Amino acid sequence: MVRPPSIDSNGMKKGAWSEDEDQKLRSYIQRYGHWNWRLLPKYAGLKRCGKSCRLRWVNYLKPGVKRGHFSKEERQIVIKLHDELGNKWSAIAEKLPGRTDNEIKNFWHTRVERRRKPNHSAKPINTLSYAEKTDSSEATSLSTSHDLTPPFDDASLSTNSSQDELEPMLWEMLKADAAKNEGLAAHVFNEEVLEFDYPELRYSELSCSGSSYGSGLNSWAVEDEACGSFWNESESETSSYSYANPAVEEEGLLLGYDPLLQYFDYETSLFW
């Protein structure tokens, strides 16, 4: 994960920092502060350039630096501020105590930007059994090897499509997919939760805010949260809608139409 140590043409060490180097830098700055980054390494007994020392201190050694998992609140702040400020990582970092611009930048590139890329490959990225996500006694684990065809294609849906255009289109696609796979999708929907990255569905959902799409038993259905209306093409029982599970709804809407399910967070407009 880190670059191997090496020596550049000026005799300066590059690459991963050792514990000894960290200790030298930490103790020097704690004692004298960083009055001049260029001269600091010389006085601290480090064979590093000032830039490298500054980076190591700011992003790693500085007291209070928070690292690791971004909370839901932090994610929302980053996304909101990025919408307002763009790639002003240092400005965003100012609003997130303990987070460095470098870490926010990494977070953005690896987690957020990737999810927003329209041509990002549609493949499952993580799998959790429904039982892990909920307390439902009905939840059981199930094999994930279902051959369900994604019902959307890039040509038919876009982020600019209106909700009026999208809903009938989605409805037709869901119906067709359910018919093809018979009751399988419903079972999967009820018992299995997969996180996935599936841009076509993501965009359709973004464009249809206020609506959710899911499967019932042996049928597909579309529910409109905003007005409470409900369409159901099947005559059979369709009352089992797993995304009503409170444990799931805490995180946002669980959106499903086949085994490819994940959480949609309306506040960040992203799947997690």
Place this chain on the structure above:
DNA sequence: AAGCCTGCCAACCGCGGAGCG
């Protein structure tokens, strides 16, 4: 078991702005 692929993140690099003489 081994090779390949992808995600993640620490660290590097280049550039621009601020400060100073």
Place this chain on the structure above:
DNA sequence: ACGCTCCGCGGTTGGCAGGCT
């Protein structure tokens, strides 16, 4: 006004870890 130095920012890279085939 100009040139130089230093600092900080944002983009990019390198390589480990873990999952997949």
